[in-house]
Every structure is written in C-alpha cells, then in structure tokens.
Amino acid sequence: MENVIIIGTGCAGWTAAIYTARANLNPLVISGSQPGGQLTTTTEVENYPGFPEGIMGPDLMTAMQRQAERFGTRVEYAAIDGVSKEDDGAFTLKAGAREFRARTVIVATGASPRHLGLPNEKDLIGRGLTSCATCDGAFYRDVPVCVIGGGDSACEEAFFLTRFASKVYLIHRRDELRASKIMAERVLQHDKIEPVWNSVVTEYLTNDKGEMRAVRVNDVVSGGESELEVECVFVAIGHVPNAQFLASAGVEVDEGGYIVKRNGSSATNIPGLFAAGDVADHVYRQAITAAGSGCQAALDAERYLTELGAD
Numbered sequence: 001m002e003n004v005i006i007i008g009t010g011c012a013g014w015t016a017a018i019y020t021a022r023a024n025l026n027p028l029v030i031s032g033s034q035p036g037g038q039l040t041t042t043t044e045v046e047n048y049p050g051f052p053e054g055i056m057g058p059d060l061m062t063a064m065q066r067q068a069e070r071f072g073t074r075v076e077y078a079a080i081d082g083v084s085k086e087d088d089g090a091f092t093l094k095a096g097a098r099e100f101r102a103r104t105v106i107v108a109t110g111a112s113p114r115h116l117g118l119p120n121e122k123d124l125i126g127r128g129l130t131s132c133a134t135c136d137g138a139f140y141r142d143v144p145v146c147v148i149g150g151g152d153s154a155c156e157e158a159f160f161l162t163r164f165a166s167k168v169y170l171i172h173r174r175d176e177l178r179a180s181k182i183m184a185e186r187v188l189q190h191d192k193i194e195p196v197w198n199s200v201v202t203e204y205l206t207n208d209k210g211e212m213r214a215v216r217v218n219d220v221v222s223g224g225e226s227e228l229e230v231e232c233v234f235v236a237i238g239h240v241p242n243a244q245f246l247a248s249a250g251v252e253v254d255e256g257g258y259i260v261k262r263n264g265s266s267a268t269n270i271p272g273l274f275a276a277g278d279v280a281d282h283v284y285r286q287a288i289t290a291a292g293s294g295c296q297a298a299l300d301a302e303r304y305l306t307e308l309g310a311d
C-alpha cells in the first residue's frame with residue numbers, strides 16, 4: 001500500500017512529488033502517455049521564475065523529475081483508466097490489468113488543448129502551431145499571426161499577441177464572440193486585431209521547411225475560400241481536462257469537466273483524493289500556478305495522512 005500516488009508528470013505532479021518525497025512519504029508517480037505534460041510541447045519558457053535567460057520546457061521538466069527522484073520519488077509508466085475508493089478508505093487505481101493501491105491520490109493529469117483535427121497539425125506543433133500565446137507569442141515579432149476561437153481564451157490570446165505581432169487575425173466560426181463583453185470590446189477596438197467572422201480554418205499551409213506559412217479559410221456563409229498568410233496559429237477553442245478516467249470514482253467536476261476543488265484547498269469531494277494543476281484550473285493554466293497547486297496538494301495529502309494516523 002502506497003502512502004501517496006501522484007498521477008501525472010507535469011509541473012503540478014513533479015512539485016507534489018518533491019514535497020511528498022521530502023516529507024518522507026515515499027511517493028509513487030504514475031506517468032502517462034505524455035510524460036512531462038504540456039511544457040514538453042513548447043520550446044523556450046521565459047516566464048518561469050528563477051531562469052532569467054529562459055529555459056527549454058522539456059529541460060525544466062527533466063530538472064523537476066531529477067529533483068523529485070533525488071528525494072526518493074519512484075516512477076511507473078501506466079495509463080490509469082479507473083480509480084475507486086474501497087471500504088477500507090484506500091484507493092485502487094487500475095491500468096488495464098495492473099493495479100495500484102494508495103491511501104491518498106493526487107490527480108495532476110492536466111488538460112489537453114483542443115485542436116481542430118486537421119491532418120498535419122501534429123507535425124506543426126512548435127513550428128507555427130500552438131495553444132499558448134503566453135508561451136510562444138514573443139517568438140512572433142512583427143509578423144502576422146492568427147487566433148482561432150471566439151471565447152475568453154481566444155480574446156485574451158489575441159490581445160496579448162498584439163504586443164508582438166504586426167497583425168492578429170481572430171478567426172471565429174460565428175459572427176459574434178462568446179467571450180465576456182469587456183473582453184470582446186477590448187479586442188474588437190484594437191487596431192492590430194482583425195476579426196474574420198463566420199470562418200473556419202480548413203487547412204494549415206506550410207513553407208518548404210515544414211513551418212506554418214498560411215491558413216486556408218472557409219467562409220461558412222458565402223462558401224468562399226481564402227488564404228491568410230500567418231507565421232503562427234494560436235488555437236484557442238477550449239481545453240479538455242484529463243479527468244474522464246475519474247468518472248467511476250464519483251469525483252465532482254464542473255460543466256467543463258474540470259475537477260471541483262473545495263474550501264480553497266486541493267481537496268475534492270472524495271476524502272483523500274486531491275487535485276492539482278490544469279485538471280482543476282481553467283483560469284490560470286500557467287506552469288508556475290500548476291507547480292504551486294502541486295505543492296498545496298502535497299501539503300494537503302500529508303495532513304490527511306497525519307489525521308489518518310498512517311505511518
């Protein structure tokens with residue numbers, strides 16, 4: 001029986017591991033299909049405190065893993081597909097035929113940006129296709145870019161990108177933004193932002209180096225097609241929190257599928273099951289806030305175990 005199992009190896013998971021390992025809880029981290037989380041899909045991270053020259057996302061994650069392992073964190077590779085709380089109060093985690101048992105569980109499985117599902121998008125991630133303006137916007141100075149989406153995220157991204165880009169096309173499938181009024185007004189009044197209404201991107205077009213060159217856009221009202229030259233596409237059509245595997249455990253989620261945390265802590269509606277990082281956060285979604293919430297979850301799990309009287 002483990003004291004604590006941490007599911008997920010992004011900033012939240014490794015930070016929870018560092019703290020629980022240093023508390024002598026001998027944590028087991030379960031790493032899934034995308035080890036290292038969202039930061040492994042980005043290039044340079046310039047906003048993580050402590051790295052004045054920036055650090056590559058994958059390097060930051062490797063450093064966090066080494067730091068967690070230095071204090072005795074163990075790692076297993078498995079895709080957890082079910083969690084249940086047993087009569088004895090402990091948790092059983094299933095990964096196919098494999099089973100793990102733990103007194104506490106920290107869920108740090110993150111959220112995956114939703115994409116359009118176009119054929120070449122996997123090859124273009126990091127080569128002109130991204131879902132994070134805060135991460136990648138500064139690389140596209142004085143060139144045209146576009147944002148896809150019409151919600152608060154899309155507007156926030158578009159507004160942020162005006163600091164760098166020469167022009168920001170905001171491509172939305174309807175003629176009205178979903179975003180809050182204040183956000184929508186701010187965006188529509190900005191002279192660098194050009195809305196492209198009633199339009200969907202049907203193709204990402206590349207240059208001879210395989211980098212983003214332009215998007216093909218279909219006007220859903222007129223049926224007309226056009227090409228927009230952009231060096232980067234920021235997709236902001238929502239995120240999908242990776243919490244579906246918790247459904248059988250009865251973990252409370254909000255209408256977007258994000259885990260609901262209680263009392264300003266990392267506690268969920270299931271005692272002993274804690275949440276950290278983007279799987280429970282649709283607002284901040286930053287590496288540093290995920291790391292901070294991983295620390296919170298570790299401290300909460302430690303207190304819970306103390307109350308249980310576990311060794």
Ligand code: NAP
Nearest residue numbers: 116149150151152153154156173174178236237238239282
């Ligand atoms: P969202 O509100 O769900 O908006 C997603 C946008 O993407 C919508 O405009 C939607 O179009 C569009 N979309 C969805 N699927 C699409 C597809 N396949 N092709 C083209 N367009 C597609 O998501 P979000 O903007 O990430 O926001 C999520 C939550 O976080 C919201 O509650 C939001 O208010 C909140 N948030 C708040 C802030 C803030 O307050 N500062 C910042 C960011 C996010 P339709 O409009 O036609 O459905």
